[in-house]
Structures are given as structure tokens and as C-alpha cells.
Amino acid sequence: MIYLDNAATTFPKPEEVYEALDYANRNLAFNAGRGEYQQSTEAFNLIQDTREKLASFVNRDANEVVFTSSATESLNLIINGITIESGDHVYVSPFEHNAVMRPLKLLQEKVNFELKVLPFDKVTWEPDLDSIKNEFALYHPKAIFISHISNVTGYVVPYKEIFEYGMQWNSINVLDCSQSFGVKNPNNLDLVNYLVFAGHKSLYASFGIAGFFKLKNDYLKVVKAGGTGSDSLNLDMPLEKPYRYESGSPNIVAIYGLNKSIDWLKNNDIENKEEELLQYLYGKIKDIDRIEIYKPEEKLPFGILSINLDGYKSDELAEILNEDYDICVRSGYHCAPLVHDFLDSKKYNGTVRVSINYFNNSDDINVLIDALNSL
CATH class of the missing domain: 3.90.1150.10 (Aspartate Aminotransferase, domain 1)
Known part of the structure; x- marks a missing residue:
């Protein structure tokens, strides 16, 4: 084949990932940080170590890393958490995946917002920045979604100027790096509110682990709740990030595989x-x-x-x-x-x-x- x-x-996948998945299934498959015993503590520490390794790709803080099961889950949490309201204007590039488009369409059935496609030149594929700037001035962007690399064409989308224009109107800028993170990492993250990654693609890890970076202190509603292993008598989700957005048992097996795939990426x-x-x-x-x-x-x-x-x-x-x-x-x-x-x-x-x-x-x-x- x-x-x-x-x-x-x-x-x-790298051989190191296969070995890690087998090892984790046999030796680390415990509820991380939810038991007063060595294996649970070790699993928790490995998750924190993986956050740090991911954050080091883009020189960010490890506590900005939120783990999810997939990039699709990440985007659903973001789209439903950023409080898009009736009358708002949300912009997408022509290159967006249904992990963006379908949650937005579903939300649009509940909230009457305007969904607009950013104009790009069909020859050069460059964004029409003059038109975008004028459009933003007329219809202020509540949120802008851009794929860093198109999953259809491999085009590296130039997002910097678009996000800069959007920030003049306090837009929430979401960069989907599912196709790039780990290999071709983004920059200009001061312009980005949320950065999404997928473990099973360019990070060369397994299915079942992905996430997003919450890069700014803007408000994100909790739309998925459950156990976090601490403060269990409190029916509210914890305020502390990333745990505020991580309910349920973490997939320590897939996370450990990701941990080892990151080591491999950094050595090749x-x-x-x-x-x-x-x-x-x-x-x-x-x-x-x-x-x-x-x-x-x-x-x-x-x-x-x-x-x-x-x-x-x-x-x-x-x-x-x-x-x-x-x-x-x-x-x-x-x-x-x-x-x-x-x-x-x-x-x-x-x-x-x-x-x-x-x-x-x-x-x-x-x-x-x-x-x-x-x-």
C-alpha cells in the first residue's frame, strides 16, 4: 500500500507512538489526578508535561492548552462558547472545514446572525484586503474563522492582516491549525484568541486527542460540564483554566502517545x-x-x-x-x-x-x- x-x-505513526500507546494502556490507564495513589499522580503529571511540550511549539503558557477528543469538539466548544448573538456578523474563509461550518450553521438556526465568506482572489488566492477592510467597517466582525492550512489544497492561508483588521472591531479570531500544528507552526499569536490543533494529523499522534489554546482572557461560556476530579460538591465548573473546559476522564493513553510524538517531531x-x-x-x-x-x-x-x-x-x-x-x-x-x-x-x-x-x-x-x- x-x-x-x-x-x-x-x-x-512513529514507532515511538505505537510503543507509548501500548505502554500507557498497560501502565498508565488510570484516572489522572483523581486518586491518592502513585499511578494516578503519574498520569496527571504526564498530562501537564504534554501541555508544556505543546505550548513550547509556539512559546506559550502550558495552562492555555485545553485538551479535547478532537478538533471538531474543540471548535464546537469555541463556537458555542463565544456568545454569538442575533445581528452579529461572523466571517469565514473559503477554505473552512465542516468542523467550523456545520456548528456555525447549527447555531445560526437558533441565533439569527449573518455568516459571511471572506473574499479571496481566484488566481493569486490572496485575500482581497481592501474589500475585507471595507466589509468589516460596514459589518463589524464578531468572530473570524480561518484555517491555517487548507485541508483540501494545502494552501497556507495568510491570516495576519485579516485578523489585524478584525481586531480594530474587537473580533474574536479563531485559527484552525488542525492541518499544521506541530510541523508548520503559526506565528503572530497576539492576534489569535483560539488556536485549534488535532493530534492525529500533523502532530503524528493517535485519534482521541486534540484541543485548543485559549490565548486571551476573553469570556468563553462553559457548554460542556461534568466531573473534573476536584471540588466535587460544587455544581459549577471550576474557574481555573484549563480545567474549566475539561470535564470527564482525560484520555491519558492518547495523551501519552502525543507526548512521545512531540519528542519525535522535535528530533526530526x-x-x-x-x-x-x-x-x-x-x-x-x-x-x-x-x-x-x-x-x-x-x-x-x-x-x-x-x-x-x-x-x-x-x-x-x-x-x-x-x-x-x-x-x-x-x-x-x-x-x-x-x-x-x-x-x-x-x-x-x-x-x-x-x-x-x-x-x-x-x-x-x-x-x-x-x-x-x-x-
């Missing part, structure tokens, strides 16, 4: 390896007849190349690659409902997404290229 669906989840140059392999892929694929590549005019994306081949729907091409060549790619709309109008890819029923990781190599790419050339 040649696995080129790493934008969905990275595979394989993942970003450069992925950039070099993407350049190799693009250099090979751009000369194939009938190929359509979805990228900005003058930039290469990161880790992902979305394509189509004239004469095939996206699912047809992906099925051929799987059945005849044992190549795993993703086809369709990739849980991103807006970007396909931007790309004009609905005529193909979406795109074929080729996404690489550290464990891929040029031989994998060569097999893919040979397969596409044969069609």
Missing part, C-alpha cells in the same frame, strides 16, 4: 522533508497531459496537492488508483463545502487529494506518476 491520504490522518526536520517531497511531486505531476492542479498561481501548497484528470470524476480516479495500483488518496469534497466553488471543482465531484507525510518517499510519488501517465 502507498498511503497518500495524510491530510485525513498521518500514517504510519519534518517540515523540510515534506516541503521537498511536495516540490518533487509537483515537478513530476505538472507535465502530465489532462491534469488540473489546484494551487495559487505562484506558490506551492504545503503537504497537499489537489488534482483532477480530464475524463474522470474524482471518485473514479481515486478508485482506479486504489484497485489497480494500491495507492490510497482521497476523492470528493473533503468536508469543505465552500472551497469547491472557489476552485470550480464541482464538475469533477470535488478533487483527488494527494497528501504526503514524513514517511513517504520519491518512490511513492513515482508510482503515482506512472499510474496517472497510464490513464
Whole structure:
């Protein structure tokens, strides 16, 4: 099998992660900090250590890290916690995932707010900053949601100026780093209220662990409540972060796997390896007849190349690659409902997404290229 669906989840994981998951299941699977015994204390300390390691990627405080089960859960907690009200204006980029769009749509059914798509140039893919600035002046942004890297195209979205304009109107800025955190880390976090990460993607950890950074002291309502292991007679959630937003038993097994994946990431140059392999892929694929590549005019994306081949729907091409060549790619709309109008890819029923990781190599790419050339 040649696995080129790493934008969905990275595979394989580092061997250190597999070993950590097995060790944690056998030796650490206790309720962290909720028992007066050594194993419970050890589990609690490992969770705190993992917070510190995550925070070190972006030079932030460990107590800003809130653990959840998935980026989707993180975004639901944020969207339902920031108090969007009737008449508010919420902005999204054309590249947003349904982990943003569906919770916003669900909330919109209860609260009559305006959902607006930020304008981006379809050739350069750059944001139309003049139009955005004017739009914000007319319709002040309550919240702005931007994916750091598009899960469909690998485009690194330039969010800095957009967030800066939004802050002039006290916008709540949410940066979804599910596709980037750990490998290609964001900067300018003084402009960001909430940063979302996913363990099973660019952090090379397992399913079941993700979270968000609460980077500012703005108010976030509690929308998920339960036990935290302390002050149990108090029916209110604790005020102290991150525990205010972490009800239920923490997934110590997945967290320990994440702890070890972070060590691995910091000991290997993942970003450069992925950039070099993407350049190799693009250099090979751009000369194939009938190929359509979805990228900005003058930039290469990161880790992902979305394509189509004239004469095939996206699912047809992906099925051929799987059945005849044992190549795993993703086809369709990739849980991103807006970007396909931007790309004009609905005529193909979406795109074929080729996404690489550290464990891929040029031989994998060569097999893919040979397969596409044969069609």
C-alpha cells in the first residue's frame, strides 16, 4: 500500500507512538489526578508535561492548552462558547472545514446572525484586503474563522492582516491549525484568541486527542460540564483554566502517545522533508497531459496537492488508483463545502487529494506518476 491520504490522518505513526500507546494502556490507564495513589499522580503529571511540550511549539503558557477528543469538539466548544448573538456578523474563509461550518450553521438556526465568506482572489488566492477592510467597517466582525492550512489544497492561508483588521472591531479570531500544528507552526499569536490543533494529523499522534489554546482572557461560556476530579460538591465548573473546559476522564493513553510524538517531531526536520517531497511531486505531476492542479498561481501548497484528470470524476480516479495500483488518496469534497466553488471543482465531484507525510518517499510519488501517465 502507498498511503497518500495524510491530510485525513498521518500514517504510519512513529514507532515511538505505537510503543507509548501500548505502554500507557498497560501502565498508565488510570484516572489522572483523581486518586491518592502513585499511578494516578503519574498520569496527571504526564498530562501537564504534554501541555508544556505543546505550548513550547509556539512559546506559550502550558495552562492555555485545553485538551479535547478532537478538533471538531474543540471548535464546537469555541463556537458555542463565544456568545454569538442575533445581528452579529461572523466571517469565514473559503477554505473552512465542516468542523467550523456545520456548528456555525447549527447555531445560526437558533441565533439569527449573518455568516459571511471572506473574499479571496481566484488566481493569486490572496485575500482581497481592501474589500475585507471595507466589509468589516460596514459589518463589524464578531468572530473570524480561518484555517491555517487548507485541508483540501494545502494552501497556507495568510491570516495576519485579516485578523489585524478584525481586531480594530474587537473580533474574536479563531485559527484552525488542525492541518499544521506541530510541523508548520503559526506565528503572530497576539492576534489569535483560539488556536485549534488535532493530534492525529500533523502532530503524528493517535485519534482521541486534540484541543485548543485559549490565548486571551476573553469570556468563553462553559457548554460542556461534568466531573473534573476536584471540588466535587460544587455544581459549577471550576474557574481555573484549563480545567474549566475539561470535564470527564482525560484520555491519558492518547495523551501519552502525543507526548512521545512531540519528542519525535522535535528530533526530526519534518517540515523540510515534506516541503521537498511536495516540490518533487509537483515537478513530476505538472507535465502530465489532462491534469488540473489546484494551487495559487505562484506558490506551492504545503503537504497537499489537489488534482483532477480530464475524463474522470474524482471518485473514479481515486478508485482506479486504489484497485489497480494500491495507492490510497482521497476523492470528493473533503468536508469543505465552500472551497469547491472557489476552485470550480464541482464538475469533477470535488478533487483527488494527494497528501504526503514524513514517511513517504520519491518512490511513492513515482508510482503515482506512472499510474496517472497510464490513464
